[in-house]
């Protein structure tokens with residue numbers, strides 16, 4: 019199932035695009051922890067218990083985006099162990115991160131549409147998407163499809179995985 023269909027189905031079955039409500043619906047635990055200054059969150063699946071870990075220092079806006087990102091890992095990459103992959107070169111962890119960010123953006127946008135005259139920046143902020151993630155979303159194209167630009171970010175990772 020591709021991302022878009024998965025997200026549409028999630029929103030339909032859970033009745034919301036709120037990542038915390040979806041996590042609860044799917045029996046995914048959300049924990050707040052001290053994760054230092056640079057890590058926003060990570061996902062673990064030890065003993066088949068899926069857990070989204072979120073840095074407790076984040077504000078509500080950042081927590082919501084982190085929950086959506088980690089939910090992406092849980093639903094798209096549950097079988098991958100990203101900290102392990104990070105130490106190998108077979109699969110780039112960046113691809114995984116891009117997929118999780120794309121999932122988060124699509125989920126948080128959900129059914130929302132930009133108001134007439136609303137800029138992409140305001141629309142995305144209104145949906146709960148932090149500005150530093152906006153380069154991912156290049157907006158609607160004339161053919162009606164969204165285009166996704168490659169994500170350019172500095173080396174500092176915001177995610178444990």
Ligand SMILES: [Zn+2]
Pocket residue numbers: 087091114115118177178179
């Ligand atoms: Zn990640």
